[in-house]
Amino acid sequence: MLKLDFERAVLNRVPVMEKHPESYFRQVLFLCDEYQHFATVGESEPTGDEKFFSLSRQPKCIPIIATQSISSLKSALPGESWRTLLQTFRTKIFLSLSDDFSTRIASELCGREYKLKASYNLSESGHDANVSFLTGRALSHKANITASKSYSSHHDLRFDTKTFMELRNAQSVTIAYDGTNPMPPMFCYLKPSFNNVNKFYFRQLADGEL
Structure with a gap:
């Protein structure tokens, strides 16, 4: 109920912002861990997280959610509604996944590309061949x-x-969005906030800090 009230209050900023375009409105942060326990979809109803996230940029809301896996999100929502909710997240950061469903969906979301595949061929030929009696x-x-x-x-x-x-x-595989254009999926090395920000990833790894 608290989440729905928050979403309703954020969306109510839209008419106020349109009425007073000269005013400055601060950004709002929606941060939720273990999101699979709080996720809701409205489908044919006017309420639902997928509708809120699709409109969240207009009232200057920055939603950041974390879930255990795509499977846990799927099991918490009816039918195929999880797909509608998942597509509203423009930036997706995948950490290590352990179930086959989540890895398959994450791999498909990253898309396909043309890759060069090497193949080798060995052949042997002989002249004046004969059969050994031994x-x-x-x-x-x-x-x-x-x-x-x-x-x-x-x-x-x-x-x-x-x-x-x-x-x-x-380490992560990230599908990023810079606010204007989507970026191609990429392999990323992460640095925890509690470590030295001036120390690059591989040095932290060598020193056992990761």
């Missing part, structure tokens, strides 16, 4: 071995499910 195998005193390497383009997942399951501490 081993019964073909023998040749003039043999050649040819090795070749070729590349072919494949339309493959940008990050496969294995990548999400093997993410270490302070």
